[in-house]
Amino acid sequence: MVKSTFKKLPLPHKVLLAFTLSVTVILTLLPSEQASASKQTADDLVLGQLYPLPLHLDNLPDDAATDDLDSPDWKTYVVRSGDNLAKIFSRAGLSPQDVYAVSHAGKDAKKLLKMLPGDEIAILVNQQGQFRSLNYRFSSTESLNISYSNDNQLETQIDKKKVERLLNFTTGDIESSFWNAGIKAGMTESQIMSLADIFGYDIDFALELRAGDSFNVAFEEKYIDGEFVGYGDIVAAEFINQGEKFTAIRYDDGHYYTPEGRSLRKSFLRAPVNFRYISSNFNPRRFHPIQKRYKPHNGIDYRADTGTPVVAAGDGKVIKASYNRFNGNYVFIQHGEKYVTKYLHFSKRAVKVGQKVRQGQVIGYVGMTGLAEAPHLHYEFLVDGVHRNPRTVKLPKAQPIARSEKAKFMLLADHYLAQLQNSKRIMLAMN
Numbered sequence: 001m002v003k004s005t006f007k008k009l010p011l012p013h014k015v016l017l018a019f020t021l022s023v024t025v026i027l028t029l030l031p032s033e034q035a036s037a038s039k040q041t042a043d044d045l046v047l048g049q050l051y052p053l054p055l056h057l058d059n060l061p062d063d064a065a066t067d068d069l070d071s072p073d074w075k076t077y078v079v080r081s082g083d084n085l086a087k088i089f090s091r092a093g094l095s096p097q098d099v100y101a102v103s104h105a106g107k108d109a110k111k112l113l114k115m116l117p118g119d120e121i122a123i124l125v126n127q128q129g130q131f132r133s134l135n136y137r138f139s140s141t142e143s144l145n146i147s148y149s150n151d152n153q154l155e156t157q158i159d160k161k162k163v164e165r166l167l168n169f170t171t172g173d174i175e176s177s178f179w180n181a182g183i184k185a186g187m188t189e190s191q192i193m194s195l196a197d198i199f200g201y202d203i204d205f206a207l208e209l210r211a212g213d214s215f216n217v218a219f220e221e222k223y224i225d226g227e228f229v230g231y232g233d234i235v236a237a238e239f240i241n242q243g244e245k246f247t248a249i250r251y252d253d254g255h256y257y258t259p260e261g262r263s264l265r266k267s268f269l270r271a272p273v274n275f276r277y278i279s280s281n282f283n284p285r286r287f288h289p290i291q292k293r294y295k296p297h298n299g300i301d302y303r304a305d306t307g308t309p310v311v312a313a314g315d316g317k318v319i320k321a322s323y324n325r326f327n328g329n330y331v332f333i334q335h336g337e338k339y340v341t342k343y344l345h346f347s348k349r350a351v352k353v354g355q356k357v358r359q360g361q362v363i364g365y366v367g368m369t370g371l372a373e374a375p376h377l378h379y380e381f382l383v384d385g386v387h388r389n390p391r392t393v394k395l396p397k398a399q400p401i402a403r404s405e406k407a408k409f410m411l412l413a414d415h416y417l418a419q420l421q422n423s424k425r426i427m428l429a430m431n
Contacts, residue, residue, distance in 0.1 A: 073127065079119040087111050089131075092123050098131045105146050106156035111138050140222075140229045149362050164223045165232055169423035174213040178205055178326050181215075188231060193221060193274065198240050198248045198256050201266040204391065208241060215239045217245060218416060236416035249413045251401065259413045260402035267335070268314040268395050269359065272343070273302050273366065273377045298387035299342065299380035306347055306375040308366040312357040313341045313381075327378075328369025340385075343377035345370050 077088050079390045086099045096378035103109055115121065115136070123146075124133035172185035182192035194204045195217060203209070220232025235250045248256040248264050256264040312333055319340075320332035329346035347367025351357060368375045381390040401409050 003357055061267055069277055074122050074124050076120050076122045079115045079121065082116070083115065085259055088121060089123075092125060093129055094123075094125070094131050099291065101154060102134060102146055102404040108156045109146060111144050112136060114138070141224060143368045146323050151211070161224045163229070165220045166223065167218055167235070167419065168221050169216075169218050169420070169427070171216045171424060171427050172214065174215075175211055178209050180212075185215075187217070190356075191217075191231065191234065194234055195237060195239070198237060198264065199246050200270060201264055201395070202246055202361075203239065204270060206271070207391075210242055213239070213241050216420055218420055218423065231258075236420055238260075238420060240423075247417070249409070249416055251405070251412065252407055255398075257401050257409065257413075259417060261406055261409055261413075263398040263400055265359075265394040265398040267359075267398060268312070268339070268341070268381075270391065270395075271302060272313045272379060273304055273308060273310045296387075299344075299378050302377045302379060302389050304366045304377060305376065306365075306367055308375075308377075309362045310343055310346065310364045310366060310377055311360045312363050313379075314339070316341070316357060318351050318353055318355045318357060318363075321349050321351055324370065326371050328372060329364065329367065330370075331363050333363070338384055340382040342378075342380035342382070345372045345376060345381075347375075349383045 008200060023125045039284045059419060075092065077091060079088070085103055086096065089095075089099045089102075103112065105226035112121075115138075120137065122135040123131070124135075125412055126132055131148075133145070135141040135143055135145050141161050141163055145159055146154060146156050146158070149155050170185045172181040172187075174181045178196070182195070187195070195215065199205075211406060216238040217234055218236040219234045221228060222230050222232050233250055234248075239246045239248075246264075249259060250256050313367060314333075315337045316333040316339075318331060319334045320330070323329050329349050330342065330344045331346065331349055332343075333341050333353060335341065345367055346364035347369065349364045351361075351363045357363060366375050366377050372378075379390055381388050381393055383393065
């Protein structure tokens with residue numbers, strides 16, 4: 001029946017039908033990748049196992065990769081010796097116009113002029129090579145950010161990270177020297193010097209320390225995002241010197257007081273320099289080693305390395321700052337109407353006549369100019385025009401804690417003292 005019907009069809013129809021049947025037969029006999037994959041999916045997949053999924057992007061429309069072309073890319077550059085913003089931007093493939101725009105983005109952009117070797121600067125550039133943003137961390141807590149806003153204007157801001165301050169404690173016993181005891185207690189060089197400064201008004205750390213003296217210190221540790229970034233201030237400390245206990249509590253004004261609120265700070269420092277030892281004491285009848293005659297030594301000679309900073313013993317005004325063949329480079333400071341301090345043999349002066357100075361401010365550097373056999377500071381202390389021994393003269397005290405702050409201070413002092421005692425008990429038990 002089918003055969004008879006096929007014979008009756010016109011010739012063109014016969015040819016088309018025959019061609020269609022042939023193609024159908026061929027396609028049926030060829031292996032099918034899709035069928036194979038379907039069979040694998042149905043029969044061979046294992047739960048939990050990953051299978052590759054080939055993805056060909058050759059024929060995707062052009063706009064499918066637009067987001068990738070515009071995506072920005074941060075790159076970090078380490079500041080090299082002799083680097084400036086122009087050189088770093090050149091390495092980043094940016095133009096002088098970009099350098100000009102960024103460097104004039106605001107007053108905070110001037111911080112980029114103070115970059116130091118080893119600092120890092122992160123730059124954000126899109127794949128068209130266009131500058132988008134910059135980040136420069138100039139301290140452990142602050143970073144400069146310069147970015148283009150949505151309206152294509154450069155904006156500058158300083159980002160500050162929150163610093164968490166935690167208390168830590170340490171104790172030490174002096175056996176050979178205060179310095180060695182501090183190192184053994186795990187203190188940094190800066191902390192050791194700070195502790196000496198706190199009690200330096202009452203204790204002569206060069207001559208009065210004895211074996212058996214001890215100290216107990218509470219100090220801050222600083223953390224950012226849980227990461228240790230450095231030490232803060234000593235907030236409380238005890239020092240036992242020859243059986244006498246000295247206690248210091250730091251208040252919000254940055255000064256240290258006794259637990260009763262009396263200032264530990266005196267109007268003058270006992271020693272205005274970090275010295276190795278005293279090479280010559282105050283002596284009205286000293287035999288001069290250079291002039292070979294008896295001549296009053298109206299001050300104290302503190303032996304120290306050349307270049308060691310010398311600070312003002314108290315607040316005052318510079319009345320002389322000059323050079324002569326006896327004193328070398330010297331500075332005289334007037335403190336009110338009653339007191340004058342003198343500093344001789346500087347390698348270099350750091351203040352000028354008429355300048356007001358604060359206690360602890362650097363005024364010069366140890367040297368051996370003038371009549372000097374070795375690097376040292378010659379320091380004199382005059383009261384009403386009369387030379388007095390700087391080590392033994394009675395020094396006026398600074399003002400106590402303000403009455404309006406007394407109650408708040410006492411609560412703080414009690415808190416710190418309790419923690420100091422508790423830490424001491426724990427460390428003694430551990431030892």
